[in-house]
Amino acid sequence: MKKTTFIEAITEALDEEMARDEKVFLIGEDIGIYGGVFKATKGLLDKYGAERVIDSPISEVYIAGGSVGAAMVGLRPVPEIQFADFITPSMDQIIQQMAKLRYRSGGQWTCPMTMRVCCGADIGGGLYHSQTNEQWFFSQPGLIVVMPSTPYDAKGLLKSAIRGDDPVIYFEHKRLYRWIKEEIPEDDFTVPIGKAALRKEGSDVTLVSYGLMYHRSMEAALALEKDGISAEVIDMRTILPWDREMILESVKKTSKAVLVQESSKTGGVMAEISATIMEEVFDYLDAPVTRVCGLDVPAVPFAPPMEHYFLPNAEKISKAVKKIIEY
Amino acid sequence: MPASKKKTVKSKTDQIGLPDETMLGLFSNLLKTRLLDERFRKLYRQGRFAGTYFSAVGQDASTVGPTYGLRDEDLIAPSHREIGASVTKGVPLDKIAGQIYARESSPDKGKSHPCHYGWKAKGVIAPSSTLAGQTVVGTGCAMGFQIQKKDNVVLAFFGEGATARGGWHEALNYAGIYKLPIVYICQNNLWAESVPASLAAAITDFSDRAKAYGFPGVTIDGNDVFITHKTAVEAIDRARKGDGPTLIECKTYRWYGHSEIDPADYRTSQELEDWKSRDPIKFAEKTLMDIGLLTTTKKEALVEQFNQEIDEAIDAVDKDKYADPEEAYNDVYSEQFPVRRVDW
Ligand SMILES: Cc1ncc(C[n+]2csc(CCOP(=O)(O)OP(=O)(O)O)c2C)c(N)n1
Ligand SMILES: [Mg+2]
Numbered sequence: 001m002k003k004t005t006f007i008e009a010i011t012e013a014l015d016e017e018m019a020r021d022e023k024v025f026l027i028g029e030d031i032g033i034y035g036g037v038f039k040a041t042k043g044l045l046d047k048y049g050a051e052r053v054i055d056s057p058i059s060e061v062y063i064a065g066g067s068v069g070a071a072m073v074g075l076r077p078v079p080e081i082q083f084a085d086f087i088t089p090s091m092d093q094i095i096q097q098m099a100k101l102r103y104r105s106g107g108q109w110t111c112p113m114t115m116r117v118c119c120g121a122d123i124g125g126g127l128y129h130s131q132t133n134e135q136w137f138f139s140q141p142g143l144i145v146v147m148p149s150t151p152y153d154a155k156g157l158l159k160s161a162i163r164g165d166d167p168v169i170y171f172e173h174k175r176l177y178r179w180i181k182e183e184i185p186e187d188d189f190t191v192p193i194g195k196a197a198l199r200k201e202g203s204d205v206t207l208v209s210y211g212l213m214y215h216r217s218m219e220a221a222l223a224l225e226k227d228g229i230s231a232e233v234i235d236m237r238t239i240l241p242w243d244r245e246m247i248l249e250s251v252k253k254t255s256k257a258v259l260v261q262e263s264s265k266t267g268g269v270m271a272e273i274s275a276t277i278m279e280e281v282f283d284y285l286d287a288p289v290t291r292v293c294g295l296d297v298p299a300v301p302f303a304p305p306m307e308h309y310f311l312p313n314a315e316k317i318s319k320a321v322k323k324i325i326e327y
Numbered sequence: 328m329p330a331s332k333k334k335t336v337k338s339k340t341d342q343i344g345l346p347d348e349t350m351l352g353l354f355s356n357l358l359k360t361r362l363l364d365e366r367f368r369k370l371y372r373q374g375r376f377a378g379t380y381f382s383a384v385g386q387d388a389s390t391v392g393p394t395y396g397l398r399d400e401d402l403i404a405p406s407h408r409e410i411g412a413s414v415t416k417g418v419p420l421d422k423i424a425g426q427i428y429a430r431e432s433s434p435d436k437g438k439s440h441p442c443h444y445g446w447k448a449k450g451v452i453a454p455s456s457t458l459a460g461q462t463v464v465g466t467g468c469a470m471g472f473q474i475q476k477k478d479n480v481v482l483a484f485f486g487e488g489a490t491a492r493g494g495w496h497e498a499l500n501y502a503g504i505y506k507l508p509i510v511y512i513c514q515n516n517l518w519a520e521s522v523p524a525s526l527a528a529a530i531t532d533f534s535d536r537a538k539a540y541g542f543p544g545v546t547i548d549g550n551d552v553f554i555t556h557k558t559a560v561e562a563i564d565r566a567r568k569g570d571g572p573t574l575i576e577c578k579t580y581r582w583y584g585h586s587e588i589d590p591a592d593y594r595t596s597q598e599l600e601d602w603k604s605r606d607p608i609k610f611a612e613k614t615l616m617d618i619g620l621l622t623t624t625k626k627e628a629l630v631e632q633f634n635q636e637i638d639e640a641i642d643a644v645d646k647d648k649y650a651d652p653e654e655a656y657n658d659v660y661s662e663q664f665p666v667r668r669v670d671w
Contacts, residue, residue, distance in 0.1 A: 061494035069466060070468070070470050070471035073468045073471035074475065096455045105447070106453070142659055
């Protein structure tokens with residue numbers, strides 16, 4: 001089998017879902033003629049035409065809110081937000097419309113749409129092309145939030161998102177686009193939303209992460225192995241609703257948890273995971289739950305040493321693990 | 328007037344030429360809306376329902392006229408002052424009352440606060456409170472109709488104040504590019520809560536905004552239900568044929584406060600009296616009587632009939648209970664993702 005990159009997996013998922021269901025359409029900036037700034041929608045305009053691959057004006061409010069409307073009348077929109085940094089104008093529509101439509105209408109209307117959001121640092125993008133911003137959506141019930149880390153999951157989760165009846169924010173980390181490749185099945189497959197993946201079994205500590213940070217956590221786990229520390233590695237895949245069972249069971253087994261997240265520490269996803277571990281399995285803990293996160297500064301700074309300093313990496317994760325192992 | 332191509336239509340009902348049945352239908356819906364609206368104000372002041380109430384009395388012709396004659400599949404994208412659109416679209420009165428009373432029988436089962444009516448069977452979108460929110464979403468519905476080659480149209484309502492929002496402009500810009508099947512109706516009641524229209528925009532006629540988006544804008548007398556209907560019908564026909572949107576500005580006025588808790592002391596009593604003398608109901612009534620379509624007896628019979636319908640609807644919701652509080656867990660996601668319950 002040939003190896004498929006992360007971004008190819010996304011293009012394939014879009015292509016296959018558009019072929020399977022004529023209700024699926026794409027809308028976003030530069031996604032048609034140009035095939036997307038990262039080429040995620042390459043070739044789709046030629047194949048499906050301008051009515052299903054819409055080059056939108058620079059209107060993030062409309063891209064989000066217009067998609068909600070189209071979903072209400074029977075379509076399955078897959079809007080793209082070119083950079084997670086520029087999702088801010090869409091917030092009103094995402095929070096007030098996308099997330100609340102089903103609730104406020106007593107279930108009369110639903111919003112089956114999948115908003116693809118290109119996100120993430122470690123590519124030299126600077127303050128305005130590096131943000132992930134998943135934490136803003138994590139605190140909004142009514143939304144599904146996913147962030148895959150492998151081509152298999154990228155494809156399978158995107159398909160599940162498009163086929164499902166709930167509004168999904170699908171974060172795709174741009175650092176992974178051409179870096180991560182793997183063989184994936186040719187046949188149609190999906191990956192269930194709401195289920196984490198146990199990537200590596202271990203007995204001394206549980207590492208929880210998602211997106212790019214899953215790869216950093218795995219690098220740390222492999223390095224720790226050489227030092228005789230056995231880390232269990234969980235890739236959340238879906239951030240909201242998150243897989244409590246897998247994470248809590250793992251912590252019960254290892255009695256230690258290091259939670260890794262690329263975005264700023266304060267108010268992030270891992271704060272919630274940490275609080276839940278405390279609430280639910282406190283008696284099993286042998287050491288303080290520890291977080292390794294991006295800095296509490298407004299965004300990822302540009303100068304390469306500063307960007308590097310901002311981000312968690314295998315070394316920083318290993319250090320945090322060793323500290324609680326010795327606790 | 329700025330050098331835009333918009334035309335200004337004056338109230339000259341004798342030149343309208345609408346069928347008798349339509350004229351009577353418009354009057355009936357206007358009357359029913361008015362009676363219901365005044366009833367809700369009274370009930371609110373009696374403390375019969377919680378929250379507040381946003382009356383549309385005085386500006387009711389600008390929602391009833393455009394909505395009259397729409398198909399069930401056509402959508403209303405409302406804001407907060409469109410009781411006339413719900414009534415005219417045929418939403419059952421007990422559904423409207425249930426929504427205001429936040430009872431179990433409400434389409435939203437008590438989740439949204441008063442005046443956020445939505446009833447899918449009659450194509451009224453359950454609104455958010457974010458101003459111009461449904462202008463954006465409604466434009467998306469029109470995009471959805473166009474992509475699916477359905478000949479349904481959307482009527483999006485908003486106040487003049489809401490037209491200052493960014494999303495409103497993004498939506499109209501998009502609708503212009505793609506000639507979407509939508510009609511935008513601005514109820515310019517001269518005030519956005521306490522802020523006069525002159526502080527909301529540097530233009531006097533809000534229909535001027537259409538020029539920037541490449542489709543017609545027209546300013547009309549929003550208190551003349553025949554004009555609002557006729558103007559909207561032309562725009563709806565255009566939209567349905569694929570000729571694109573129209574922005575209709577209805578100059579009108581709300582008689583009461585922004586909501587029932589607002590004394591509206593920011594405006595002069597003279598201004599209010601001037602507008603009250605142009606009561607949409609009285610105008611429509613006089614027009615119909617002048618041309619012999621309505622008599623006092625016939626009008627009184629209608630009042631009695633509508634009051635009885637309203638009594639029945641209010642009785643029904645008075646008897647109805649609030650939903651079990653655990654209803655709060657429902658309709659967050661599809662059944663695939665049940666919400667975790669709290670063990671209080
Ligand atoms: C985005 C947003 N900002 C503020 C409010 C609070 N608010 C509700 S109605 C209103 C005034 C609206 O004026 P206009 O659009 O002219 O409509 P009208 O009330 O006059 O019918 C305001 C400020 C809101 N609901 N949404
Ligand atoms: Mg107003």
